[in-house]
Amino acid sequence: MRLEAVGRRYRARGPWVLRGIDLDVPEGALLRVEGGNGSGKSTLLRLLAGIDVPTTGRITGRPRTAYVPERFAATLPFDAAGYLVHMGRVHGLCGRQAAARTEEWLERFGITGFAGTALDRLSKGTAQKVAVAQALLAEPELLVLDEAWAGLDTAARALLDEAVTERVAAGGTAVYVDHDPRRLAEAVPRRHRVAAGRLTDGPGGADEMARVVIEAEGTGEPPAALPPHSWTAGPAAGAPGLLRIRVPADRADAALRALLDADPPWHIRAVRSTGGTSPSGAVR
Incomplete structure (x- = not known):
């Protein structure tokens, strides 16, 4: 999915809420949108979800999408x-x-x-x-969450964290806004900041977003050394005995070693990069 020169205002001569937004939303990505109150975060999420339409520019390649608004009607x-x-x-x-x-x-x-x-x-x-x-x-390809954790109890927030990481590990994409700076931080989201109607990369931007997806086949439990919330297994990944792992590029070698050193070892079926810079070594 791609946003090209997207702008949005709500009256013909009204102020621009967003302007000149260029954004790639790749498969298997976790994107956090940040910014102050009234900066245009919610407008951007509504555009991504297809709830709103651009005044200028275009959005192409929108996948099957589900949206949780800031306020549920x-x-x-x-x-x-x-x-x-x-x-x-x-x-x-x-x-x-x-x-x-x-x-x-x-x-x-x-x-x-x-x-x-x-x-x-x-x-x-x-x-x-x-x-x-x-x-x-419905296991959407794109999950858009605008303060979706607000109002949930602790157990439900943890369940939503788990569900988001499961969707991303399975190849889906999630874009979210949340007031808690620690939300999904362990998953190393790609961060974008909205300010004065413009979009910029924040900490954890494109270079830090490099990911490696490893598909492995085997038996038994996944190795304990794998990063938490990084994998899906069995039918969730498409086939019994199939493990799909999605990790930051700098942890890919450790994940491969954990799989190959397991008893019995896991067979590595595929390794691919999903964004940012390519990992070093054999997992390009």
Whole structure:
């Protein structure tokens, strides 16, 4: 997905909220958007999600996308389960899949007891869990999260952290805004800052975003030496016994050694770089 010379203003002669935005959003990337209040972060995320359209410039290559807004509109005429099934169908799932994944995510967030509760009668925290669940249940290629952690309890925030890293490890892309500077910091997100309507790379920019994806085949548990939250296994990665690992480039050699030194060793099927500078050594 690519944004080219994108600008947005809301009146013909009104001020530019964003202007001259050029941004590549590659597959398998984790992007954090930062900036002060009113800087245009939410506008940028709405453009990425397709909720808003540019005034100037163009956006190409948008993948299948799910979006969690800063404020969830809980006035829709659904109960929690009905809304999730409906959104599953909007995201392209068949009725049976949508119902099964609705049940799964209600259970994962611990809100099965609210399945039949009208959205406008849910607490703010429970409504936010429903908003997050609708974005996750269809396993989108692009996940856009605008302060999605706000209003969630500690366990639900940890679950969302895990779900985001799972999506990225599986080859999806996530773009997020969050007030906590430590949010997903272990995953080394690529950072962009919005200021005065312009977009710049922040700490953790393109060079620090170099990633290596390793696909390996084997049996047994993944080696304990692998970085936490860096891998998906089994059916989540596409085949039984298949492990897909996504690590910063400077940790790729250590991940390969851990796989090859395991007992029994894992067979390395593929190694590829996904952005930034190429890693050194044999994993180019």
